Amino acid sequence: MTRSDTPAPAAASDDRGVRTVRVPEDRDGQRLDNFLLGQLKGAPRSLVYKLVRSGQVRVNGGRAKAERKLVGGDEIRIPPVRLAEEGPRQAPPAGFLKALEAAIVYEDARLLALNKPSGVASHGGSGISFGAIETLRALRPNQSLELVHRLDRDTSGLLVVAKKRAALVEMQALMREDGGIAKRYLALLTGRMPDGVMTVDAPLHVGLRQGGERHVQVNPAGKASLSHFRVLERRGGQSYCEVRIETGRTHQIRVHSQHIGHPIAGDDKYGDPEANKRLRDQAGLRRMFLHASTLEFSLDGGRAPYLLNAPLAPELVDVLDKLG
Numbered sequence: 001m002t003r004s005d006t007p008a009p010a011a012a013s014d015d016r017g018v019r020t021v022r023v024p025e026d027r028d029g030q031r032l033d034n035f036l037l038g039q040l041k042g043a044p045r046s047l048v049y050k051l052v053r054s055g056q057v058r059v060n061g062g063r064a065k066a067e068r069k070l071v072g073g074d075e076i077r078i079p080p081v082r083l084a085e086e087g088p089r090q091a092p093p094a095g096f097l098k099a100l101e102a103a104i105v106y107e108d109a110r111l112l113a114l115n116k117p118s119g120v121a122s123h124g125g126s127g128i129s130f131g132a133i134e135t136l137r138a139l140r141p142n143q144s145l146e147l148v149h150r151l152d153r154d155t156s157g158l159l160v161v162a163k164k165r166a167a168l169v170e171m172q173a174l175m176r177e178d179g180g181i182a183k184r185y186l187a188l189l190t191g192r193m194p195d196g197v198m199t200v201d202a203p204l205h206v207g208l209r210q211g212g213e214r215h216v217q218v219n220p221a222g223k224a225s226l227s228h229f230r231v232l233e234r235r236g237g238q239s240y241c242e243v244r245i246e247t248g249r250t251h252q253i254r255v256h257s258q259h260i261g262h263p264i265a266g267d268d269k270y271g272d273p274e275a276n277k278r279l280r281d282q283a284g285l286r287r288m289f290l291h292a293s294t295l296e297f298s299l300d301g302g303r304a305p306y307l308l309n310a311p312l313a314p315e316l317v318d319v320l321d322k323l324g
Helices: 032-039 045-053 094-102 132-139 165-176 252-259 273-283 314-323
Strands: 011-013 019-022 075-078 104-107 111-116 156-162 182-189 197-201 204-208 214-218 226-235 238-245 290-299 304-309
Touching: 032 045, 032 075, 094 104, 094 132, 104 304, 111 132, 132 156, 156 165, 156 304, 165 290, 182 226, 182 252, 182 314, 204 252, 214 252, 226 252, 226 314, 238 252, 273 314
Parallel strands: 156 290
Antiparallel strands: 011 019, 019 075, 104 111, 111 156, 182 238, 182 290, 197 226, 204 214, 226 238, 290 304
8 A cells, every 4th residue: 555754635525525636746657556545545456446447536537547657736536435444454473574574685775675485475455464565564664665566476586665755766667668677587497498598579468367367378469578588507307597587577487488388387377287296296396486586777867776686485496406
């Protein structure tokens, strides 16, 4: 949920309880869904998306998508929302708080980087009470913390959080630039990849399956997506690879790996079930072998370089050792 030290923007309302809220200048560039979560305290994301899809939320009098980037001065029509009375909000379990605090690998005045464990969602929702960002906010109740980006729940590795609004805006601008942030992943791909660098230039389209589950596939109608795979070692007939991505599409590495016939080991969604079972029995692999290891970028117009690293999760090191 969005937090800010900025006073809430002035809002007008009519007799039906509809509010019109003017977007403050320091929220320029924020997504509509995240802005609404800040306005509708306690509302689940599913409700926010329903309000937007149904046209009950309007931006400057017109319909808008949840991912629309707002501009300071935009006027947002927000319908009345009745939320169930909240009981006392539970805190994340003490053990989870300690685990996430121990997973912080970098921090300065404007950024915090977490080595997110596999199985931890970037944020709560869809039946998940506590994601990484909610847990960090519980650890730092007096700080304003915002996710810069997201990682799949099953992917471990670097998750960056902004401590200042200016850092969030600059980081998100870098993510929209080609090459603004260099991203390096480590992955175990099933089978023997060829030597050298394999570049996959294949557009990706996000679709929805029955029940609302996202499913991504290579499709000419999709968005341009570029990944580079390089074998670091071969272990037990599998390929331990470095993956560099130039775009950040949903499930990009997972779908590109599947597309070239070498899906990620342990991937229950896009992987090879038989290979996954063999690796579970042979090497104890019980999760997807994909880890966000390195982020490299510069803030302040290039004057403040960052090189963030997250070591490979211990359970993945054990798998490599067992594969020999």
